[in-house]
Amino acid sequence: xxDKLIDIEDLRVSFHIPEGVARAVDGVNFNLAPGETIGxxxxxxxxxxxxxxxxLGLIPAPPGKIESGKIMFNGQNLLDLDRERLRKxxxxxxxxxxxxxxxxxxxxxxxxRQVAEPLMTHQxxxxxxxxxxxxxxxxHVKIPAAAxxxxxxxxxxxxxxxxxxxxxxxxxxxxxxxxxxxxxxALDVTIQAxxxxxxxxxxEELEMSLLLITHDLGxxxxxxxxxxxxxxxxxxxxxxxxxxxxxxxxxxTQGLLKSVPRAVRSGEQIKRLNEIQGTVPPLTQMIVGCKFxxxxxxxxxxxREKQPTLFRIKNxxxxxxxxxxxxxxxxxxx
Amino acid sequence: MSDGPLLNIVDIVKHFPLGGGxxxxxxxxxxxxxxxxxxxSRGESFGxxxxxxxxxxxxxxxILRLIEPTDxxxxxxxxxxxxxxxxxxxPLRRRMQIIFQDPYSSLDPRMKVDAIITEPLRSIQRLTxxxxxDTAAELLEKVGLQKADLDKYPHEFSxxxxxxxxxxxxxxxxPELIVADEPVSALxxxxxxxVINLLQDLKDEFNLAYVFISHDLSVVEHICDRIxxxxxxxxxxxxxTEDFSHAPRHPYTRxxxxxxxxxxPHRRTEPFAMDGDVPSPIDPPTGCAFHPRCPYKFDRxxxxxxxxxxxxxxxxxxxxxxxxxxxxIDN
Numbered sequence: 001x002x003d004k005l006i007d008i009e010d011l012r013v014s015f016h017i018p019e020g021v022a023r024a025v026d027g028v029n030f031n032l033a034p035g036e037t038i039g040x041x042x043x044x045x046x047x048x049x050x051x052x053x054x055x056l057g058l059i060p061a062p063p064g065k066i067e068s069g070k071i072m073f074n075g076q077n078l079l080d081l082d083r084e085r086l087r088k089x090x091x092x093x094x095x096x097x098x099x100x101x102x103x104x105x106x107x108x109x110x111x112x113r114q115v116a117e118p119l120m121t122h123q124x125x126x127x128x129x130x131x132x133x134x135x136x137x138x139x140h141v142k143i144p145a146a147a148x149x150x151x152x153x154x155x156x157x158x159x160x161x162x163x164x165x166x167x168x169x170x171x172x173x174x175x176x177x178x179x180x181x182x183x184x185x186a187l188d189v190t191i192q193a194x195x196x197x198x199x200x201x202x203x204e205e206l207e208m209s210l211l212l213i214t215h216d217l218g219x220x221x222x223x224x225x226x227x228x229x230x231x232x233x234x235x236x237x238x239x240x241x242x243x244x245x246x247x248x249x250x251x252x253t254q255g256l257l258k259s260v261p262r263a264v265r266s267g268e269q270i271k272r273l274n275e276i277q278g279t280v281p282p283l284t285q286m287i288v289g290c291k292f293x294x295x296x297x298x299x300x301x302x303x304r305e306k307q308p309t310l311f312r313i314k315n316x317x318x319x320x321x322x323x324x325x326x327x328x329x330x331x332x333x334x
Numbered sequence: 335m336s337d338g339p340l341l342n343i344v345d346i347v348k349h350f351p352l353g354g355g356x357x358x359x360x361x362x363x364x365x366x367x368x369x370x371x372x373x374x375s376r377g378e379s380f381g382x383x384x385x386x387x388x389x390x391x392x393x394x395x396x397i398l399r400l401i402e403p404t405d406x407x408x409x410x411x412x413x414x415x416x417x418x419x420x421x422x423x424x425p426l427r428r429r430m431q432i433i434f435q436d437p438y439s440s441l442d443p444r445m446k447v448d449a450i451i452t453e454p455l456r457s458i459q460r461l462t463x464x465x466x467x468d469t470a471a472e473l474l475e476k477v478g479l480q481k482a483d484l485d486k487y488p489h490e491f492s493x494x495x496x497x498x499x500x501x502x503x504x505x506x507x508x509p510e511l512i513v514a515d516e517p518v519s520a521l522x523x524x525x526x527x528x529v530i531n532l533l534q535d536l537k538d539e540f541n542l543a544y545v546f547i548s549h550d551l552s553v554v555e556h557i558c559d560r561i562x563x564x565x566x567x568x569x570x571x572x573x574x575t576e577d578f579s580h581a582p583r584h585p586y587t588r589x590x591x592x593x594x595x596x597x598x599p600h601r602r603t604e605p606f607a608m609d610g611d612v613p614s615p616i617d618p619p620t621g622c623a624f625h626p627r628c629p630y631k632f633d634r635x636x637x638x639x640x641x642x643x644x645x646x647x648x649x650x651x652x653x654x655x656x657x658x659x660x661x662x663i664d665n
Contacts, residue, residue: 043522044493158611159386188385188549190608193593197604215523218595222602241599259527260597261556273531273556276524279492 004072005176005209006055007031011069013050013059015283022283024050026233028069029310032177037203037210039224039241041217041256045280046230048213052179054079055211056096057086073177092122095170099182101162105154111138111165112150118173137168141198160191167198174206181213196223217260221245226316229253232280232291235310239317249319251296252276290322300329338412339373340543341397341511346370346406348392352616365615366392368567369406371642376510379537379544381558381575383551383590385612388564390547394513397545398432399423410511428454431504435516437496441488447474447499448484454507473502476539477532494525498532505536515547530557551594555579560648563587566615566623569642571660572650583651583660586624622654630655 013025025047032038040048053059055071055078071078073094078086098104106114115137116130125133131150138146141164154162163183170178180199184192196219203210212223220227220241227244229237229252237250248254258274278295281287290296293303302322311324323330348367351360367389374380382390395401397408399415407414410426418426431454434440441450451473452466461469471481477498488496497517504512517533518526534557536542548554554561555575562572563584571584582588589608596603610627613619619626625635632654640652643659651660 043524160611188612189551189593190385190589191611192595193608196595216595217523217597221597221599222595245597245599256523257597259524261527261530261552262597272534273527275528275531279494279525 003033004031005034005036007070007072008051008055009070009072011051011054011071012067013047013054014065014067015063016065017063017284019282020284023233024064024283025054028230028233028235030228030235030238032209032211034176034209035207036226037212037224039220039227040211040213040230041215041220041227042230043215043280045232045283047233048230049181051230052096052181052211052213055179056090056094057081057083088122091118091170091175092173093175094177094179095173095175096179096181097163097166097170097183099185101159101166101186102154104166105162107154110151110153111157112152115165115168115172118169122173133172134168137172138165141165141168141171141202142194143168159187160194163187163191163195164198167195167202171202171206175208177209177211178203179211179213182215183212184219185214185216192219199223217257229256232287233283234291234320235318236292236321237317237319238310239313239319243314243317247317249313249317249324250292250321251298251323252292253319255295290320298323298329298331300326302326340376340378340411341374341545342409342412343373343397344371344407344409346393346396346408347404348389348396348401349404362616365567365618367396367403370564370567370569371406372562372569372572374511374543374545376543377537377541378560379546379558381554381561382545382547382564383549383554383561384564385549385590387566387612387615389567389615390564391515393564394432394515394545394547397511397513398430400432428507429509430511430513431507431509433497433500433504433512433514433517435519437493437500437520438488440500441496443488445487446484447479447486447488450488450499451484451503451506454503469506470502473506474499476505476536477502478528492525494521494528497521497525497529501529501532501536505540508540509542511543511545513545513547516549517546518553519548519550526553533557551590563590566613566618568623568652569650570624570652572642574648577646577649581649581663583645583649583662584624584653585628585630585655585661588661589627622652630661 008028008030011025011028015022015024028051042048054066066079112131112134115134119125119130119133135147135150143149143161143164184195214220224241227239227241228235231252237253248257255274255276261273276295289304289306290308293299308320308322310318310320313319346367347369349363349365352364353361370393384390396403407416415426448470451470455461455466470484474483479498518529521529546554546558558575560574561578562569565586571587582591608627621636621638622640625631634654640654642650642652645651645659653660655661
């Protein structure tokens with residue numbers, strides 16, 4: 001038994017669209033240890049959600065295609081499993097919660113039914129037993145008067161309550177891994193705080209791992225133990241959370257951290273935010289060198305000619321940047 | 335020209351009928367904005383924050399007279415905008431503009447950028463086609479796009495670029511006041527920084543006043559001079575950004591600030607999870623609307639509604655604590 005719960009090796013996923021082939025995930029490697037929380041961050045289209053959907057075999061094909069790679073979980077490659085065997089893992093060993101609780105709950109089924117369903121499917125509980133356990137879980141995620149609300153429908157609940165139902169659904173079978181894709185992005189900040197503290201509590205109780213996908217660096221700083229930063233389908237940096245925030249290596253990570261408006265109360269208000277010039281290149285574009293070179297204030301000729309690999313910066317800290325090999329090229333005045 | 339504020343809002347109220355039709359009476363009223371007053375000076379950025387449903391967007395629409403109020407008045411340079419007829423309103427419209435949240439739905443997909451930007455000009459000023467084109471080209475460069483982009487359609491641009499087009503459209507009539515309703519919420523972090531910087535540059539260049547509506551406290555604290563917090567249709571605190579951040583007086587403001595996750599792994603805080611949801615604006619709680627969620631509530635809070643009163647020179651709060659001055663730093 002390895003110390004890795006899930007190990008993603010050289011995952012490549014592309015989408016065949018009229019504009020060409022979009023390389024949404026372009027050679028991604030990372031792993032998660034049992035009980036660990038990884039923050040997967042990056043901007044729209046960087047491939048973070050596609051990576052997560054690949055784990056669960058939820059990439060729509062066509063147009064999507066998993067070109068190569070392995071996702072090892074419990075000694076088996078999830079990419080080799082047929083639908084039936086994958087279905088046995090989904091919702092039992094690996095669960096996922098999504099950004100928009102309204103569209104990811106079924107509007108015509110009662111919430112009790114939706115929370116009970118995984119228990120009937122995976123654990124073979126009777127309807128009555130499953131509903132009883134569903135009520136316990138709804139209570140556990142702090143749905144007020146849970147037993148009475150089993151027959152409520154999603155539209156009768158507020159956004160925060162719906163997200164609690166989603167979490168209960170994902171947790172009932174005690175998964176080893178929870179994938180949370182922007183779980184609080186659609187929620188107001190006080191409700192976000194409630195949901196995050198609920199996730200922290202449940203993660204500890206169930207000793208599960210959490211893959212937290214978000215664009216919010218505040219959420220990452222508060223929740224994750226390790227952070228993976230993606231850009232244009234690739235990992236550009238990976239580090240422990242403190243290292244990433246204190247010693248970001250990749251110019252993209254550095255730019256991202258400096259472009260967040262820091263609240264006045266953090267005592268380091270910046271008059272003018274850092275901008276990362278330009279925009280993300282289209283995924284259909286073939287780029288020979290580093291994908292960030294066009295926007296990078298430090299780029300030099302090699303960056304446009306040859307793609308850097310993920311260099312080891314120190315133990316547990318990797319960055320995809322030629323500056324590791326040519327530190328003298330780093331400019332100070334940017 | 336008067337020395338008074340550019341924008342003066344006095345006890346503005348907007349209630350929306352709930353259900354009901356031509357023949358039937360409404361079943362109730364949604365009290366979206368329920369008696370709000372504040373003033374904005376020339377060149378000031380005024381932030382309006384609060385959670386979904388607090389009435390901030392409705393208030394933004396009232397300021398531009400995109401909807402009619404139930405009661406109260408809004409003065410632009412001393413002139414009540416709701417008393418004006420269509421012909422008198424037109425010159426005022428030129429002086430106030432709006433930027434929307436969603437850069438995808440706020441631009442007409444079948445119009446070229448050129449036409450989008452100059453549309454406000456066509457209806458307000460008599461200019462030749464050439465003059466309009468020149469104005470559009472100049473504005474496009476101001477917001478960081480190129481003249482060549484004039485001939486393109488919105489779908490050819492990214493979200494951040496579309497938001498720049500929306501900003502150019504708002505600027506084209508040289509307004510004095512811009513209502514910006516969540517202008518950066520739909521953008522990625524690095525693009526958000528570009529647009530925030532642009533808004534700050536334009537403010538300095540044109541001496542613009544902003545009413546900046548957002549749920550993102552960090553963005554508002556970064557941009558605004560003063561901040562008002564709304565809860566269930568009312569302003570519950572109004573202060574300078576400095577006071578808002580360091581010495582909030584209303585328990586709700588304090589809860590909001592504590593709920594924002596700080597981008598600093600050295601300062602991990604137990605997220606301050608205030609229980610409960612925002613109550614319904616159809617049937618708001620008695621007394622202080624916040625009392626069901628407030629950790630400091632006492633008897634009076636359930637019975638009487640606190641009004642927004644002055645606690646210190648530039649700091650107003652609606653809270654019964656400490657004789658109506660809200661929390662102090664010691665609380």
